[in-house]
Amino acid sequence: MKTAIWLYLFLFVAFFDLHAQYPMLTPFAVSMGAAPSFIGLVMGMYSLTHLPGNLIAGFAVDRYGSRIFIAASLTGAGILLLFQSHVTNPWQLLYIRSISGFVLAFLSPACMSLLARLARDHIHQGKLMAGNGLVHTIASVVSPAAGAYLAATIGFSQSFAILGWILLVTGITSVWFVREPARTPEEIANMQKKPLAQSPSIDVKENSSSGFPWSIFSLPIGLACAQGILAFELPLRGTGSASIMTTGLLFSIVSLGALVTLGLLFLNRYLPYSRTIIGVLLLAICYYGLASDWPIPLLMLLFIVGMAKGVIFPAMTSFLLQLSGPTRYGRTFSLLSISLSIGSFLGPVIAGAVRDYFSPYFISFLALMIALVFLFPRSSFHANWNTRSSAPPVSGS
Numbered sequence: 001m002k003t004a005i006w007l008y009l010f011l012f013v014a015f016f017d018l019h020a021q022y023p024m025l026t027p028f029a030v031s032m033g034a035a036p037s038f039i040g041l042v043m044g045m046y047s048l049t050h051l052p053g054n055l056i057a058g059f060a061v062d063r064y065g066s067r068i069f070i071a072a073s074l075t076g077a078g079i080l081l082l083f084q085s086h087v088t089n090p091w092q093l094l095y096i097r098s099i100s101g102f103v104l105a106f107l108s109p110a111c112m113s114l115l116a117r118l119a120r121d122h123i124h125q126g127k128l129m130a131g132n133g134l135v136h137t138i139a140s141v142v143s144p145a146a147g148a149y150l151a152a153t154i155g156f157s158q159s160f161a162i163l164g165w166i167l168l169v170t171g172i173t174s175v176w177f178v179r180e181p182a183r184t185p186e187e188i189a190n191m192q193k194k195p196l197a198q199s200p201s202i203d204v205k206e207n208s209s210s211g212f213p214w215s216i217f218s219l220p221i222g223l224a225c226a227q228g229i230l231a232f233e234l235p236l237r238g239t240g241s242a243s244i245m246t247t248g249l250l251f252s253i254v255s256l257g258a259l260v261t262l263g264l265l266f267l268n269r270y271l272p273y274s275r276t277i278i279g280v281l282l283l284a285i286c287y288y289g290l291a292s293d294w295p296i297p298l299l300m301l302l303f304i305v306g307m308a309k310g311v312i313f314p315a316m317t318s319f320l321l322q323l324s325g326p327t328r329y330g331r332t333f334s335l336l337s338i339s340l341s342i343g344s345f346l347g348p349v350i351a352g353a354v355r356d357y358f359s360p361y362f363i364s365f366l367a368l369m370i371a372l373v374f375l376f377p378r379s380s381f382h383a384n385w386n387t388r389s390s391a392p393p394v395s396g397s
Contacts, residue, residue, distance in 0.1 A: 004118050004128060006177040007070075008135045011111060013170045014074055015139035017081075017163045018104075019255075020147030023247040025097075026235035028156045034090040040232060040352025042094050046101040047228070047344030053105025054338040061334070066110035067178050073110070074171030076103035081164030085157045105341070109333040114178075116321060116333075127268055133314050134262045137306075140255040148248025213323065215374040219276065219316060220339035221346075222371035223309075226287055226364035228347025230254075230305070233360055253299055257306020262314065272319035277375065279311035284368035291361035343367070 029039045061069060080100045087093045115128045150159040235247045261267070267275060286305045289296060320332050347367075351360035 049101035050341030078168030085160035144251035224343025258310035261310030275315035
């Protein structure tokens with residue numbers, strides 16, 4: 001568990017640093033004269049350039065491990081943030097954000113794969129994934145407000161420089177503190193492309209990729225699209241330092257809602273498919289309320305949005321682990337990251353194009369409902385799941 005604790009610590013710093021930029025990027029681009037459509041392109045390109053990095057990460061993480069990619073991603077992101085603190089026009093911001101998208105594409109598959117390999121069984125996997133979400137959420141509770149405060153007090157350039165140095169130092173120090181668990185015989189055989197005789201400790205049926213329901217990846221696309229629209233829309237509620245602070249607080253409210261449900265660790269014992277469906281349905285209703293201007297306080301709706309996200313993301317990762325196997329963790333989380341990148345690209349771009357005609361939150365609602373349609377019940381969603389089933393044991397953690 002020592003590796004997991006160190007990994008959580010570095011993830012906290014990384015997530016804090018990255019989420020602190022959310023309330024700053026849109027007003028920073030506006031201050032340089034960028035139009036809303038161009039801002040949507042900047043945010044979308046960051047996600048679009050995730051795709052080649054995700055494709056490479058899927059096989060590279062399975063083959064070479066997570067440690068080197070975690071360190072390289074954090075260090076590279078820190079250097080790029082230092083460059084970002086010196087941009088003077090929107091096009092420079094677009095170029096740097098595009099490169100940042102590629103560099104950071106390796107971070108999520110590497111971290112999620114390492115956490116999955118540290119697990120003792122399916123329940124422990126769920127708890128580790130919930131712990132990742134909990135660390136992510138705690139960081140995102142305080143980071144938007146902290147980023148907004150930095151931007152309002154010392155300006156955008158100095159804020160980006162401080163965040164860049166934090167990421168750079170974190171990436172360098174992670175080399176000494178993140179350790180890979182020993183590979184299982186199944187993983188070694190898979191790397192050497194040799195058949196592995198069935199043994200009592202390994203469930204061959206569980207690791208078969210035949211009949212994998214690829215429609216499940218419509219879910220992260222829809223989720224990321226909705227989340228990208230929210231990240232695009234909230235900062236455009238006003239201008240000035242007061243508005244930046246308000247935006248930071250609104251993002252923190254979302255994260256507080258997620259923190260509530262992520263803390264309910266007993267939820268990990270329930271079927272991931274059921275948790276996912278309930279969470280997505282609740283999230284879709286909230287976005288419909290935002291689009292329709294329901295007479296409900298904005299803070300309450302955003303808090304419920306966060307609660308739904310706190311249910312969905314641990315359930316979704318457990319769902320993917322249930323349908324995949326330990327030799328494919330890197331590729332599975334790579335496909336998850338690719339799907340999230342596609343949705344994150346589509347969300348801001350579409351929002352920037354349609355916001356003059358109708359509320360972009362309608363697009364969020366539509367994307368989530370389409371994902372629900374693709375997740376119609378099937379037997380494979382219930383297979384290989386029980387509270388006593390166990391994953392291959394790990395060592396060296």
